Amino acid sequence: MKVFVDRDLCYGSAECAHRAPAVFDFVDGFGVVRPGHEETGEDPSVLEAIEKCPSQAISITDTPPPAPAPGQP
Numbered sequence: 636m637k638v639f640v641d642r643d644l645c646y647g648s649a650e651c652a653h654r655a656p657a658v659f660d661f662v663d664g665f666g667v668v669r670p671g672h673e674e675t676g677e678d679p680s681v682l683e684a685i686e687k688c689p690s691q692a693i694s695i696t697d698t699p700p701p702a703p704a705p706g707q708p
Contacts, residue, residue: 636695637673638681640666644692651693655680666692 642665651659651666658672675681685693
């Protein structure tokens with residue numbers, strides 16, 4: 636299972652980085668998954684970060700979300 640942060644939903648509360656700092660980082664005002672930690676969907680701290688995310692921006696799935704359209708961040 637892979638972890639994803641939807642930057643369209645994330646509004647920068649940093650709950651993910653607070654609850655699972657080894658997995659999430661706070662970059663440019665958004666929560667992002669640290670490189671090399673995409674496959675950590677079973678980690679209890681990641682599950683807690685998903686549960687506590689106020690914007691519901693974090694998900695775990697087998698399939699990545701679609702890439703943004705050209706010209707979109």
